[in-house]
Amino acid sequence: MSSTLTQPAGTSPIDVVIMAAGKGTRMKSSLPKVLHTIGNRALLRHVLDTASSLQARKAVVITGHGAEQVEAACQLENGASLGLEFARQEPQLGTGHAVQQALPHLADDGVVVVLSGDVPLTQADTLFHLLAASGGDKLALLTLEMPDPTGYGRIQRGTAGNVQAIVEHKDATLEQRAIREVYSGIMAVPAASLKRWLARLDNNNAQKEYYLTDIVRFAVQDGETVVAHQITDAVQVAGVNSPVQLAELERAYQRGIAHRLMDEGVRLADPARIDVRGDLICAHDVSIDVNCVFEGQVSLGQGVKIGANCVIANAVIEAGAVIHPFTHIDGEKLGVTVGEGSLIGPFARLRPGARLEAEVHIGNFVEVKNSTMAKGSKANHLAYLGDATVGERVNYGAGSITANYDGANKHRTVIEADVHIGSNCVLIAPVTLGAGGTVGGGSTITKDTPPGSLSVARGKQVSIANWSRPKKAPKA
Ligand code: UD1
Ligand code: CA
Numbered sequence: 001m002s003s004t005l006t007q008p009a010g011t012s013p014i015d016v017v018i019m020a021a022g023k024g025t026r027m028k029s030s031l032p033k034v035l036h037t038i039g040n041r042a043l044l045r046h047v048l049d050t051a052s053s054l055q056a057r058k059a060v061v062i063t064g065h066g067a068e069q070v071e072a073a074c075q076l077e078n079g080a081s082l083g084l085e086f087a088r089q090e091p092q093l094g095t096g097h098a099v100q101q102a103l104p105h106l107a108d109d110g111v112v113v114v115l116s117g118d119v120p121l122t123q124a125d126t127l128f129h130l131l132a133a134s135g136g137d138k139l140a141l142l143t144l145e146m147p148d149p150t151g152y153g154r155i156q157r158g159t160a161g162n163v164q165a166i167v168e169h170k171d172a173t174l175e176q177r178a179i180r181e182v183y184s185g186i187m188a189v190p191a192a193s194l195k196r197w198l199a200r201l202d203n204n205n206a207q208k209e210y211y212l213t214d215i216v217r218f219a220v221q222d223g224e225t226v227v228a229h230q231i232t233d234a235v236q237v238a239g240v241n242s243p244v245q246l247a248e249l250e251r252a253y254q255r256g257i258a259h260r261l262m263d264e265g266v267r268l269a270d271p272a273r274i275d276v277r278g279d280l281i282c283a284h285d286v287s288i289d290v291n292c293v294f295e296g297q298v299s300l301g302q303g304v305k306i307g308a309n310c311v312i313a314n315a316v317i318e319a320g321a322v323i324h325p326f327t328h329i330d331g332e333k334l335g336v337t338v339g340e341g342s343l344i345g346p347f348a349r350l351r352p353g354a355r356l357e358a359e360v361h362i363g364n365f366v367e368v369k370n371s372t373m374a375k376g377s378k379a380n381h382l383a384y385l386g387d388a389t390v391g392e393r394v395n396y397g398a399g400s401i402t403a404n405y406d407g408a409n410k411h412r413t414v415i416e417a418d419v420h421i422g423s424n425c426v427l428i429a430p431v432t433l434g435a436g437g438t439v440g441g442g443s444t445i446t447k448d449t450p451p452g453s454l455s456v457a458r459g460k461q462v463s464i465a466n467w468s469r470p471k472k473a474p475k476a
Contacts, residue, residue, distance in 0.1 A: 020117030021064025032066030094209030
């Protein structure tokens with residue numbers, strides 16, 4: 001997420017606490033809730049990334065349900081920038097009790113931002129504004145008005161409009177339930193004050209839980225000002241409790257990406273029909289037709305056109321290339337490169353290690369894996385190129401394949417510049433086809449071919465004149 005506001009100079013260091021101990025019963029899943037994904041990244045990963053963009057000193061993740069799995073997932077993907085620590089909360093006695101578990105990890109000089117591992121789409125900007133409202137020395141609550149505030153903690157204000165308390169829905173009077181300003185679940189609070197207030201928590205309430213939200217009352221009792229930073233964008237504070245909410249936030253997230261791409265000049269046939277599950281970087285004048293999915297790291301050069309229904313993962317598509325509909329490209333760890341002005345598909349498949357230089361043509365039902373194809377080479381129909389090195393201007397016929405695997409090992413096929421491979425050939429690797437040579441259709445090539453030669457390796461045609469086909473014997 002981009003941020004336009006940076007941390008105000010001279011304020012206290014930021015420490016983030018992320019509550020992620022809850023069970024997520026309504027997900028009806030064996031996977032801990034915070035490990036469910038949006039844009040193919042765990043909910044908790046989104047929150048950690050937000051913490052990173054705050055330039056937080058550390059993030060303390062409070063785990064409980066599925067703690068080991070959650071902690072392992074955090075470590076696996078953690079960038080170097082963010083100090084990551086864990087605090088276990090067992091059993092889970094409420095949000096106040098959760099944050100109590102993090103206190104030994106928090107230095108007194110910091111300001112603590114409390115986030116939830118299941119609220120993935122909060123923008124760093126919003127948190128910077130919250131921190132600015134806190135000024136590093138006040139409790140600041142992120143709030144919003146909800147048409148239906150059922151279930152949320154209500155912001156109770158005094159006659160002067162000053163925040164007095166948060167009243168949880170289950171503890172609220174009918175009058176309080178009419179309040180539509182709710183606590184989002186996100187606050188910024190000076191660490192030293194947080195420690196003092198959390199020491200005073202009890203669970204004398206409707207849910208017999210230790211409410212983090214009770215610290216508002218304590219601050220007011222201590223004569224301190226509590227500020228509210230109110231936002232209108234509910235998506236930023238929406239939590240995931242069910243598969244329906246997960247899907248809703250996925251759409252919201254994808255809408256955000258689609259709009260960002262369009263702001264950068266990308267032409268999307270329909271912003272509601274693109275999914276980006278990773279990072280998509282586009283140069284100018286890129287156009288993307290409907291129902292395309294981008295995964296991992298994908299970059300599209302100037303003027304690239306992507307046809308409908310393509311799935312493209314971990315690939316670099318260079319300027320002017322056209323990917324026709326229904327093409328599947330997945331570079332996995334090795335990556336795929338499609339050179340300038342290349343034409344791919346429809347119905348093509350590029351696999352890891354496919355390196356296509358400029359103006360390569362790959363047509364329908366052609367699969368390319370771990371192969372380089374030099375400028376202007378073509379495989380237009382129904383073909384397989386695996387572990388091959390293909391020179392410039394090679395024409396690779398329909399139905400031809402490299403037999404690269406002998407059952408135990410993979411071998412290379414080298415096709416030098418200007419070779420013409422006819423249709424339906426089998427090139428049994430390791431084998432080298434010399435520059436400018438021609439291979440007759442239907443050949444099975446097992447030996448190297450000299451440059452400039454014609455090689456034919458198939459049974460000679462025989463025609464028997466006046467041949468009468470066998471006839472069925474008449475029924476008895
Ligand atoms: C909380 C707030 C409420 C606010 C709402 C916004 C409290 C008491 N109430 O209510 O004012 O309007 O969020 O969504 O804080 N968690 C733990 N350990 C626990 C309990 C919860 O880690 O013991 C985690 C949950 O996994 C979740 C987060 O804390 O990620 C919030 O807990 P949840 O139970 O959803 O709080 P609410 O009752 O919704
Ligand atoms: Ca909640």
